[in-house]
Amino acid sequence: MEGEHKSSSYGVTKAGSVSVCDLLMRLLALTLTLVAAIVIGLDKQTKVVPIKFIDSLPPLHVPLTAKWNQMSAILYFFVANAIACTYAALSLLVGVVNRGKSKGLWILIVVLDAFMVALLFSGNGAAAAAGVLGYKGNSHVHWNKVCNVFDKFCHQMAASIAFSLLGSLLFLLLLLLPVVRLHRRP
DSSP, rough: TTTTOOOOOBBTTTSSSSHHHHHHHHHHHHHHHHHHHHHHHHHEEEEEEOOOTTSSSEEEEEEEEEGGGGHHHHHHHHHHHHEEEEEEEHHHHHHHHHHOEEEOHHHHHHHHHHHHHHHHHHHHHHHHHHHHHHHHBBBTTTOOOTTTSHHHHHHHHHHHHHHHHHHHHHHHHHHHHHHHHHHOOO
C-alpha cells in the first residue's frame, strides 16, 4: 500500500516524513539540556566563611564564592550540555526541513545521537563526581566538604545534573527506538 505511513527505522516513515515522536523527543532533549546548561551557568553563591590560621587567634572572616567555572569537571558538564542542546536544535531543524527524504542523513543523525549519549553521560558523571566531593569531601587527601557551606550552589548543581540526565536518557531513547522499529518489522 503506497499511501500508508508504515514506520521504518531512523524515525522516518516510508511516506517520507519524520516521526512526530522523534521530533517531540528531540524538542524535549533540546529543552532539558538547555535548562541544564542555564541552571549550571547561573550557579554562583558567595558566603562569608571563618578561616582559622592559628589556634590562638580568632578566625578571619573571608567572603568566598563558589562558581560553576571554578572546577574543570563542572565546566566540562556545562560545555557538554551546550553542545547537546545545539545539536538537538540542529537535528530538529534537519528533521523538519529534510522530512526524512535522505536516509543517509538520518543514519548520520543516529550516529551523532550516539555521540551525544556518550558526551552527556560522561559530563553527568564528571559533574556527579564533583558533587560527591563537594557533598562528602575526601578525608584521604584532606579535601573538606563544601556543600554544608554552599548549599544553594550544590542544590542548583544537583538540579542541573538531573535535567541533563533526563536529556541524556531521551537521546538514548532516540537511539533505541530505531532498533525496536527494526526488530518489529515483518
